[in-house]
Amino acid sequence: MNHKKAFKILVLVVSILSIYKIADYYVTHKIDSYLKAEQLNYDAISINLLFGNITLKNVSIVKDSLHFKTEKLKIEGVSYYQYIKNKSIYILDLKTINSKITGKISKKDNSGKKQKDTLKGESLALKIKHIEFKNLKVDIKKNDNFPLTAKSIYIKINNFELDTDNNKSIPFLYSNIETSIIDFETQYSKVQKVKFSKLIFEKDNLSLDSLEIVPLKSREKYIYHVSEEKELMTLLSEKVVISDIKISEKEKFSFTANHILFEEVFFNLYLDGTVLEHPDKRKDLYSKSLRELPFNIDIKKVEIKKAKIVYEEYTIKENKPGILNFDNLNAQISNINNNNVRENNVTTAKIQSNFMKSSPLDIEWTFDINNKNDNFRISGSLFNVTSQNMSSFLLPTMNAKMDGYIDRMYFDFEGNDFTSNGKLNLDFKNFNIKILDKKKSKKTVLSWLANLFIKDSSKNGIVKVKTENVERDKTKSFWNFFWLNVEKGLQNSLI
Template sequence: MAVESYNFLLSEGKTGPKLITKKMPFSYEDYSLEVQGVFVNLGTYETLQASDILISPKHSLMNNVVFASKYDREELSTHLKVERDFVDFRIPKLEIKNLDFGFKSNTFMVAVFEIGINKPSLEMYRDKRLPDDSRIKPLYSELLRKLPIDIDITSLSISDGYIAYEEKIEDTKQAGKLYFEHLNAQISNINNTLANEEKTRIETTAEILGEGQLDLEWEFQVTDTSDAFGVSGSLKNLESEKLNTFLKPNLRTRAKGTIDVMYFNLWGNHRASRGDMKMKYHDFEFEVLDKDRLKINKVFTFIGNLLVNDGSKTDKDGFRFGAIETERDVTKSFFNYLWQNIKSGILDTMTGTGKKDA
């Protein structure tokens, strides 16, 4: 770790025979720490930097925070034996209100009333040509539960964020890309203390691929060792052609048609999940591409479109219904798990009876 300069002020600092034996061997009335030019080496692959940091009990501020890979995406692959994300995560401004810390029994604890993150930008890239990382990936509830410290964050908000994710599969010229703009999120009760009985709740809205509106609500109980969770959401006004930048390089498929609106609800744990979906869409078709991704495989395309309902057979409100049922691959992330659930629902909605279960 390195810093260009720092200023530290501590007022009314005290210690004594009783205090010196405690985990925090002193007391104080107030403090402030100002740091310029922060650089932290996080290991083999990533670094953390910030232009300036101010830390005080009531108000803390970090400017121009950058968590990033040391190498560009092509060079990173040459240093890896298994898959690992190239990351470029930038936060122009991060504010913290009412920061407190100390020891509770023998455990270090950090408590924060509110964290605000303004206009973050996260770009990730994964080279899928590398071998899979077969380690088990814990869900977020387990990650929080097993932290070596206690945390209690009342509220965390994200405003006007951007996320882009790309995958490189085989030796295609272009990586498949998904991106989300104008992302806003509100997260409450990030708390891993044993006394916490409330659920962690996440509410997000974002614009997907420049036009579709995505809304997502997600909740879980950190202290629940089954890692049970619930997710509900909706997707509106998405021209399926927009997905082709991701579908074509990665899945060798191309879609036509419009998703007017899609609603889904699902419940699960660290092993399996199930739920339901309803969709209103029209003129839907799939094209399966040959290996070179330049020509249409007419046989598979014909068979696929025999199975897929184009959206014309619906209930009186224009919806088709489907079921969600998925077993988790524990070597994949939560977001892969979520995508598998949504994919399960879409396939059942488009290829099943389309009727709502009684």
């Protein structure tokens, strides 16, 4: 190779490098100016123009009242071809490492939506092949001023595509999402918060470890922090698994799942009924509540395994709360959906439990979501109910005590949003009622009158009765309506 040819090659290489350096400087300056105009702050920027890579260190951005920080933001594989030909932004990989979100979520502003509408025609299409957020921490306040925290979040999204349709609640499309969350906690009222130790979502399956809903106020004080009479809740579930989740948004947001499992559950409800009046607000039956959800839901089966439910009601001052226990509860609920096109919308729940630890209880309950009268049927059996079991609830709440026991009880009630009818079969022995004063001593005259109205033949033996036109109190729950039917059957059999 002669010197002239070598010189030309050298000049060409130097020219290419110079052009590259000039272009690199120009692009870096342009990107730097653009990012700063978008109020994105960072300590250093590194750009590889050849491969379309951008790396930012110690990035921070403030959006409304939220503050986002990350140690490193990496953008790789920016396609110049897509930008030049299709006026779209295509990125191969976007990654953040050790990020944190703090601040407060602001309330939605309609003016912002209008502004977005006006810019919609000017915005560029955005597609990202892979998105990955590693070790994202969250410590924010929601727009209700209650806190929300998460110790560590991992998110991976494939085939992300920004969707500028304002009518959709999910503003992007994707082919797959995987995420894990460690130590999540948020408050949702003045007296309750929810938390879990770990969440994993991958391949359309979600699992939760140590899900908890816990009180923030004591039993003595919580009632003074609520606007109306309501229960204080405690829920603990060692494991929650949701299988085959599908989320779509065509005409309406839709959630479907093949199977939901709650395992090792403790559920406690405590009601202080001594301070506030019972609210006169309507409580819908479950069928109507599902039917009127603002989104579509379709869950093939829900299972509850190894659960314990405790209901406590404090209604008479100076007395202890009345207690109802349901131990070793297992339930299978099928066909939870509000699809008004489907022919079969009958939801079926089968429940097995030990009432007050020693009394086997079986329930089968069905209702049709599409039925506007909210028709339902509930049937089952209860065995070996002792006076001690019943008195633990009757004594504190009604100053009444029951002697004797029920060998077996069969019930079958059908009803709707207005009334119900049914059958109750009882086999009990040595039945007696004692009405007590506040000091728990027997009021002899009242007890004598109470037992005077109990049929002598009913104190021992089998009784079959019917209940008719039991009216529902629409300010109370379905389970209160169910108890009214049992109570009416007991009255018809005893008095």
